[in-house]
Amino acid sequence: MFRVTIRGKFKGLDEAGRAAVLAVSGAAYTEAGTFTHDRGLSVFTFRCQTPGEDEEEAALRALEALDAYGLPYEILNLAATDLREIKIRRR
Numbered sequence: 001m002f003r004v005t006i007r008g009k010f011k012g013l014d015e016a017g018r019a020a021v022l023a024v025s026g027a028a029y030t031e032a033g034t035f036t037h038d039r040g041l042s043v044f045t046f047r048c049q050t051p052g053e054d055e056e057e058a059a060l061r062a063l064e065a066l067d068a069y070g071l072p073y074e075i076l077n078l079a080a081t082d083l084r085e086i087k088i089r090r091r
Contacts, residue, residue: 001084002058003029006046006066007077013041017071024069033065044073055080 010017018041026034033048048065052058058080066073 002050002052002055002062002080002082004048004050004058004062004078004080006048006062006075007044008046008073008075009043010041011072011074013071017069020069020071031065032068033062043076055082058082 010021013021021035021037021041021044024032024034025036027036027047028034029047029049031049033046035044035046037044046062046066048062050058050061050065052061059078062078062080
């Protein structure tokens with residue numbers, strides 16, 4: 001399982017697009033993805049949790065989830081974290 005974070009900016013977002021982004025705003029990682037954004041809805045962070053064998057496959061699935069919203073965007077940064085590699089330190 002991977003958590004993918006995509007930072008980008010919207011290009012020409014219309015009222016329907018603005019409503020779609022506001023409807024799925026949140027900071028959680030979900031399979032459908034959630035948006036956090038600036039007040040003017042010009043830049044965003046898209047968080048998506050997706051299965052995958054490697055970082056590249058997970059990134060492609062996250063991009064597909066972002067594309068499913070049908071919004072015009074430009075990617076500024078993309079990062080994927082493999083949850084299998086996270087170590088939990090117990091006290």
